[in-house]
Amino acid sequence: MSRKILLFAHTGRPEATTAAAQACVRLREAGLIPVMSRGDLEILRGTEAESVGVQVINENVALDDIELGVVLGGDGSVLRAAEIIRHTDIPLIGVNLGHVGFLAESERSDLDETVDHIVNRTYTVEERMAIDVVVWCQGQILTHTWALNEASIEKGNREKMIEVVIEVDGRPLSTFGCDGVVLASPTGSTAYAFSGGGPIVWPEVEAMLMVPLSAHALFARPMVTAPSSTMAVEVLPANGHYGVLWCDGRRTNELPPGSRIEVKRSDKPVRLARIHPAPFSERLVKKFDLPTRGWRGPVRRHRGENDRGEIQDS
Template structure:
């Protein structure tokens, strides 16, 4: 059975076009069939002038469910665009970073050939990343329904006017404050917008939801980590006429008038990411953020078990009996009186 790999690239950049060209050639050389979208394939043909190997066109020659894996050439923005395409068909994504941090990417540009070899030999695993379901309500009517892999970010619509919001967890109000916005994020999004807003880094395997205020004018407006079963909500208060805007993964947006309500819950449909490395998440943090680790010595070697002898028992000595009290004259024998120095000769 033929194995097909869809290549998605940011074809507006020359580096992405070159990487896509190399990926197609290497996949073909490994016995796999490269697949591209018609517009991106057209951009590549116009740039290089011709193709030395056959490339199938998505939706013309092959359907998306028939693709084994999607190789994404670009940064996190390109991976988020790919997630929109494949989320409903259960096809994993494997990112090759051509951007800056590229936290969602699995490989770097220099590892492209090695990545193709891993795909050809099926040396990759697939992990599921939590997504969130996002609804917007205005005057009791649902006006928008979408999802997000990283976050739903509520931001002020005008630079000169801050938003007045109230946050809610499990249908109970928590606190209200003025702010520049609020980020409702997944663990995957904890290293994206929520991280820039001062939120905590959450390991991907931790099931949780995050609430991170942006530049809040309040005493108790700290980042919160709540249960993945919780229902989160943020309401734009009517104290002012400040408008807001909701962005999901920085790609889809809707305006939020005063009185609008944004509700976020865990989605039943995750995004699947392919992994070729078994590097722990802490190693990914160090590599992507270039964290200083000089001086680290590592875990101490396991020493032989030390067995102690019996615990010595310290016996408390018996208390001494109290000394007899001196007896007064006329009550029995009295101690000999001390000699009077004046009677001594």
């Protein structure tokens, strides 16, 4: 059976149209079948890809038949694709057409190389921790959702802070007024949590983050919890102000006063394909354009030296 590759294109970017057409043609030339949604396929009208026979997901191709998803866009496009395939085990590979693109594996200039890796199956798949998010109010579940990057509890009125109490593993830690609280995964540590002053966490580290935003409190530091922990934020009803929940900046729900948001590790990770197995530190330097001048690297031990650099008698 022919291998089917699902393409997600950022329809608002003209370069995504060119990239999607190029990928479709290259996949067809290699004997693979490009697949797109009906909406995304419309952007290829009048391009070379229109004649190669792109199939349509959920019309003549089922999600269960997809081998890999290729995302042409920025991190937002990867999050959109992850939401669409959430109930499957399809891995995603991102080709960055945005700015930083932390979730992307390659750049636009490397598209042909990326397609070659897909054709030859010379890619690996890593699993990224996702978080499970439940909102309670008056003993009822208002929302049960998930996030790859973060769940952010924010004030609903820009002119008023919300009063919250934060909790870890069933024990309260502090109460304060703030603009919000970010509850993030390691993947999300370089997203909203990073902008809020949280630490960068390597993707291999199994942990979760709690980062208060503009808190009026002496103790409102970013915290890193165990992957088995349950983090919670309660929106206190004292001042009657509503909050807003955002998951990955895509899905939103209103938080009435008295709401309780619980976050824990999801049983289902997000699968990302890798073709450049470089250390995460290398990705940090590249994505943030960090200066590394003056670096000399690890000291190399000469033959006959011990751990203190002393010459040993032979």
